[in-house]
Amino acid sequence: MSPSSTLYLAVFAAFLSTVQGQILLPGLCADHSVVQNFSVGDYLGAWYEIENTYADNQIDGICVIANYSDFGNGSVRVFNTQVNSETGELQSALGSARPLDPTKNEAKLMVNFPFMGPLESPYWVLDTDYTGYSIVWSCRPAPDGVNSYQTYWFLSRTRTPTDITRGYVRGYLTALKFDLSYLEETLQTDCPN
Numbered sequence: 804m805s806p807s808s809t810l811y812l813a814v815f816a817a818f819l820s821t822v823q824g825q826i827l828l829p830g831l832c833a834d835h836s837v838v839q840n841f842s843v844g845d846y847l848g849a850w851y852e853i854e855n856t857y858a859d860n861q862i863d864g865i866c867v868i869a870n871y872s873d874f875g876n877g878s879v880r881v882f883n884t885q886v887n888s889e890t891g892e893l894q895s896a897l898g899s900a901r902p903l904d905p906t907k908n909e910a911k912l913m914v915n916f917p918f919m920g921p922l923e924s925p926y927w928v929l930d931t932d933y934t935g936y937s938i939v940w941s942c943r944p945a946p947d948g949v950n951s952y953q954t955y956w957f958l959s960r961t962r963t964p965t966d967i968t969r970g971y972v973r974g975y976l977t978a979l980k981f982d983l984s985y986l987e988e989t990l991q992t993d994c995p996n
């Protein structure tokens with residue numbers, strides 16, 4: 804991605820998971836396994852963002868909701884809403900997600916929003932129970948060939964996941980050597996959406 808398109812995404816897509824919160828990390832994208840026999844149907848519906856990586860220049864979104872439904876053509880409709888924490892404005896964006904390889908039932912999706920043009924962001928589901936939590940990871944190699952742009956986040960079916968669920972997710976990420984210090988809580992209180 805060129806620097807200008809990176810800036811464009813940072814400015815206009817500050818809140819969209821997979822393009823928001825991209826952090827530059829040393830090393831290439833790891834070979835993490837994703838959910839196999841992935842049931843898109845069970846994954847549809849609303850997910851509340853609980854934690855996400857945040858870039859320094861990013862305006863924090865609060866009350867972030869990702870709401871997935873079926874486009875009916877093999878793609879998932881992605882409707883994200885959030886409140887801009889600085890302006891209080893309710894914002895939304897409509898995009899789509901397609902399976903990277905439709906012949907495999909694995910949880911590797913490619914997400915696009917219209918303002919991204921032809922670019923797509925990986926959306927890898929590392930682990931989910933469909934009814935409680937989802938752990939999502941997006942990684943792309945950096946142009947320098949040795950680093951990578953990464954985002955990882957924790958979605959929940961409720962705004963207030965239990966401490967047990969929180970602990971499980973953190974344990975899962977820790978076992979995969981993700982740095983939890985990049986994660987920030989996404990406020991989900993007093994939300995209008």
Ligand SMILES: *[C@@H]1O[C@H](CO)[C@@H](O)[C@H](O)[C@H]1NC(C)=O
Nearest residue numbers: 839840841842843844845908
């Ligand atoms: C895949 O998931 C379906 C239900 O969604 C289940 O019936 C089937 O047994 C699963 N297959 C494997 C190999 O796990």
Ligand SMILES: *[C@@H]1O[C@H](CO)[C@@H](O)[C@H](O)[C@H]1NC(C)=O
Nearest residue numbers: 848849850868870871872996
């Ligand atoms: C998610 O979208 C569905 C329609 O597809 C709607 O009925 C539901 O209220 C939405 N959920 C949230 C939390 O926005």
Ligand SMILES: *[C@@H]1O[C@H](CO)[C@@H](O)[C@H](O)[C@H]1NC(C)=O
Nearest residue numbers: 874875876877878898899901
């Ligand atoms: C499915 O339809 C949506 C909305 O028109 C579109 O954005 C998406 O690219 C389509 N997906 C495929 C695989 O054709």
